[in-house]
Amino acid sequence: MSGFTWERGPFTRCAKCGQTTMGILSAGGQLLTKRCTNCRATVQIPLPELDKKAIYLDQFMFSMIYNVKNEGNLPKGHEAFAKEVYTLLRRCVLLQQVFLPHSNIHHDETTVFHSPIDLRGLYQFFGGDVSLMDSRDVELLQDIRFAKAYFDAAEPAVSLDIDEIADSRRNEWLPDMHVGVRADYSQFADHIRAVRGEVHDAMKHLADTWIERKATFADVLESEFSAIGPTKKQAFAKWFEEVSNPDPNDPLALLESSGRQIYREYRELCHVLEDRGVDENQQPIEIRKFWHWERHREIPHQRISSYLFAAVARRVVMGEKKIVDRGLLNDVRTISTYAPYVNALFIDKRCAALLKEEPLATELDYKARIFSLADTDEFLDYLSEIERQTSDEVREYAAMIYGTD
Template sequence: MKVLNPKTKANKKGIDEYWLRLFERLDRLCKLQLIVCPDSEYHDNESQVTAFYSELKRMYELLSHGKTFYDKETIKNFQLFEHFTNWLVGKNSVGLELDIDSIVRRGNINSWTGRFIVSVNREINLEAIEALLDLRNQSYSEIEGIFRVWSESKNTDFNHWYKNEVESFGKGTLNMYFRHQQKLYELWNNPEFEDFEALLSSSSVRHVNMMLKVLGKHGVEDDLMKLLKIEEYFKTANFDNLPFLHLSASLFASIARKAAAGRKKPPNRGTMNDIEMISTFLPYCDAMFIDNECASYLNEKPLVDNIGFSTKIFSQARREEFMQFLDGIEQSASQEHIELVTKVYGESWKKPYVTLYKPTK
């Protein structure tokens, strides 16, 4: 954004020309209907806490052209539903059917885009921004505490920490569900109950409610038996083929190993968000450009051998390789395809929109 926006201080000081080349390449490939760059809640949240919300929104909407990922908890629920159902019918070793269209709003992700982008601007909600910053600070405090535990353990076994993360997910999900049930009980039995915010369903509560419904459809009627079955699932299922959990557990296990091996500095404030984003979207993407630290984890053994997906990973450290990858996409397109795009959209359509932030007369 800064390389195109003359209003930014960074633009006036001079920007690495790589980012201009990258924008031109991405914009052209999107217009040639050769790549799709969906936007997501992460784009929205990350841009809200900057001084350039509307400008960043304009950029990611240009490249996504109306293709938006569902929120992370909805995608997790989709995966958990299929994984739990498979386990219930004795097919726990079966991989999930990861259909990209199922997690993207508004139609077929491979459909050609229209000429117009319809966008609605909203007022900046300072309370929402403050809540996002508070959540980020809370997440950072939590990972600082966990990092100290990892450091003190001196246990550098990847599988140990991977298993620990998987078990923590199951225990945490059930604990959150039971806490919510306790709050509901207090509401019904205490006329002076005022903690209504605690009654809002967390993602863990929604996950368990979904599994309770699945069990009901499979003939389990007793409520206690349903909960025992869910507990059994979290204790016995193979979670290597539950993508979001497998990836997040693997990334945290990689950090834990480094902490136990003597790393002094905990991950930065954006790490939790990065891990959430990667573990949610990586299975559905052909390629991702992420920060150097997370890219290094994904390229290290044993994680690199156990990712289970063919997604190509790029970062600042491999940025020219990313450019070559993008160049190869256009080179692989047939002449007939390029000619059809020109026929449908016009010759000027393929020109990158480098004047995106220039004032119109």
């Protein structure tokens, strides 16, 4: 064949005209579309069903992948791992066995990266462009499930199926052509840095308090659990003050207040009570009762984050100074939000080590296997096993569509 065609190889024999001119026109979703360059006959072939594993990489890993692709600096002592994991992850993605989801946490951390547009484009393309529900929405989803159980006097049940929080493209075949939008969010970078700085200062103050009180793991864990209700009540009171007395010099104040997490939760709880016929005047009373329900400590994101903060406190009191850094809160949120849903998490060594300590190792329950730079061989073995389990049929189509060998 010669000249330009919209169809591409490999070309096979066309059943209609008999020429070896039947090529791939497009692929993705659930279908492979082929068309003959000679007679224009078109066929659509259903692609095999998939069940992709979700492997959540923290920002450090995506930055490392970016540097492998762009021949940048790789972490000392892990250069070989970086190159091998880059190849193996991409192969598992193209074989339709895994996706590497991105979240709002990635989005914020990418915004303050030195090449945010390129990094965002890389993790969307490289990982299969599947996003997870905003971490705050996941927390709210779990809170409302527990609220319904409380108001119905039923046993709480939260679905931890990945499809509850992943977008609908999880088990679709990747398109053979990728179109990206190079959105620029740099105008938000200074605000994100400022918020991270404020949170870091608050965490350092909390760490000083732990040291001063010589807090134990049990002390901090119980304090975290006991503070859930009062903290929500205090946050709601602050929100109410904001909307009742808005700053006349800040026209966006009311808009920002309407997006507060506590207001979103309160509004959802009102809807839950309204559905159950509870009078509007009684709803605030019932909501305050729910916020002080002892079983809040069983909500997955509450339980995991509380244990992690208690483990951090134990390290701080023992004299570890570097554990409270600017990335700690995002690490805790990543684990507490997504570990119950995804198949694997690759996180920093600090938090991975905390999860292996007691009582976290035996008292926390989540789906994800935990990996870090402390166990790179195990992660490579994990990916290799996934690759080996790919069916012959899927391999055949992946080779045809994406050129995998």
